[in-house]
Amino acid sequence: QVQLVESGGGLVKPGGSLRLSCAASGFTFSDYYMSWIRQAPGKGLEWVSYISSSGSTIYYADSVKGRFTISRDNAKNSLYLQMNSLRAEDTAVYYCARVSENSSGYDYWGQGTLVTVSS
């Protein structure tokens, strides 16, 4: 069965860095576009970034552009999010999600990993 498992979250000071990972299993990872989506405590969903199946096409939300970097290693079935210059407003649960093969929807999501930016 399809599984997405995020890791790497934690407490970090403003201006610090963190690298999130998402381990994929149960499907051919290299065939799918992937995204990071976040949710601040008690708030709605915010798309962060997505990457094409090969990694050649990448987009970011304006709120993270220049600070976050998405990448993938298809040999390791893994998705990453390097987060630099973190701010308090980046505090959120970060989900990795798979873009459906048949639509623009996200058909599988991980359980999320909490990132807290605080001094």
Place this chain on the structure above:
Amino acid sequence: DIQMTQSPSSLSASVGDRVTITCQASQDISNYLNWYQQKPGKAPKLLIYDASNLETGVPSRFSGSGSGTDFTFTISSLQPEDIATYYCQQYDNPSITFGQGTRLEIK
């Protein structure tokens, strides 16, 4: 960027009621509109994709319609397990945005 206006922000209804949520895009997004259900402490779940297509395994009481800028999500007969927050999401490459969410409660 395309903005999504979702309404209402909260809704209280009785078991068996028909429930409708709307989402309006700030510009034409064709049918690139998806709907999700999120229960507390859980990841969102895709219910409807491309405006009107039911995701595999999702009960048929859920439906979606619309195109262009105006979209509707409907639960034909509300069940207790439908208590959740619902989000619309548009995809207009390269922009992706979610609606603000609708919290659905049982009356």
